[in-house]
Amino acid sequence: QQQVKQSPQSLIVQKGGISIINCAYENTAFDYFPWYQQFPGKGPALLIAIRPDVSEKKEGRFTISFNKSAKQFSLHIMDSQPGDSATYFCAASMVNSGYSTLTFGKGTMLLVSP
Amino acid sequence: DTAVSQTPKYLVTQMGNDKSIKCEQNLGHDTMYWYKQDSKKFLKIMFSYNNKELIINETVPNRFSPKSPDKAHLNLHINSLELGDSAVYFCASSPGGWKTEAFFGQGTRLTVV
Numbered sequence: 489q490q491q492v493k494q495s496p497q498s499l500i501v502q503k504g505g506i507s508i509i510n511c512a513y514e515n516t517a518f519d520y521f522p523w524y525q526q527f528p529g530k531g532p533a534l535l536i537a538i539r540p541d542v543s544e545k546k547e548g549r550f551t552i553s554f555n556k557s558a559k560q561f562s563l564h565i566m567d568s569q570p571g572d573s574a575t576y577f578c579a580a581s582m583v584n585s586g587y588s589t590l591t592f593g594k595g596t597m598l599l600v601s602p
Numbered sequence: 603d604t605a606v607s608q609t610p611k612y613l614v615t616q617m618g619n620d621k622s623i624k625c626e627q628n629l630g631h632d633t634m635y636w637y638k639q640d641s642k643k644f645l646k647i648m649f650s651y652n653n654k655e656l657i658i659n660e661t662v663p664n665r666f667s668p669k670s671p672d673k674a675h676l677n678l679h680i681n682s683l684e685l686g687d688s689a690v691y692f693c694a695s696s697p698g699g700w701k702t703e704a705f706f707g708q709g710t711r712l713t714v715v
Contacts (some may be wrong), residue, residue: 520702531606531692531706532645575643581702588702589635589658592645 491515492580494593501600507565509596511578514559518580520588523552523563526575526595535576536563568600605629608693608707615683616715623678623710625693631705632698633657634676636668639690639709648691651676652698683714 494511501507513521522537538545538552538561545552551564565572578593608625615621627634636648650658654670665681676693693707 522703524706526643529708531694531708533706534703537703577645588696589647589650590702590704591647595643595645597643 491591492578492593494578494596496596497594498597499599501565501568501598503568503570503600503602505568505600507568507572507598507600508562509576509578509598510560510562511580511593512558512560513580515580515582516559517582518591520581521552521554521561522579522581522590523550524577524579524592526577532577565598568598570600570602573598573600606693606695606705606707608691608710610710611708612711612713614713614715617683617685619683620679620681621683621712622680623691623693623712625676625678625707627674627693627695627705629695629697629705631695632673633696634670634673635694635696635704636676636678637692637694637706639692641689645692649676649678680712683712685714688712688714 492513523535524532525535526532536547536550549566554561575595575597577595579590581588581590606627633652635650648662649668651670667679670676690709690711692709694704696704
């Protein structure tokens with residue numbers, strides 16, 4: 489059972505455009521929702537994260553929108569740049585007995601064309 | 603200073619061999635993990651250690667055995683390697699508790715031939 493569903497699988501956006509990646513989760517006990525960015529040959533790196541007590545978080549060109557009732561969250565990349573071309577993973581976790589583990593979506597390969 | 607380092611970066615070996623991947627973190631984190639990333643880039647948790655104790659062991663064949671000699675190290679030993687074990691293996695660490703931000707190593711690309 490896939491607990492975090494991510495779409496689209498791949499995305500092509502023109503330079504300067506808005507990239508939007510969506511995720512949906514099933515477990516209402518999740519309380520932490522990060523997005524990771526992975527470049528080829530590198531490990532995933534935390535990009536931005538949100539907790540369910542807020543509906544939006546913005547850091548620079550990156551924004552997470554969170555809809556608790558719909559159990560959905562999305563990443564918006566404004567003014568997309570070729571350097572943003574990477575694979576993006578949404579994830580979710582919950583603290584259970586003092587520890588937690590990230591459950592990842594399947595990833596979205598973003599290509600920003602010049 | 604590398605926060606989470608794992609060695610080797612590349613590992614090519616024959617079926618049936620035994621190999622180890624080493625991981626070290628200098629962040630002072632309590633929790634360490636091993637993730638497997640398959641050819642479709644899907645990231646799946648394999649093991650989670652908290653203060654040297656095994657917390658999570660997902661459905662991983664018992665040919666995979668993690669070892670944590672201390673809080674800063676989590677090594678992965680794989681016995682009797684199979685073709686299907688070919689993947690990229692990532693070590694990660696996090697502060698633990700409610701602080702779930704995970705820091706990943708650069709990965710070890712394992713190819714079994």
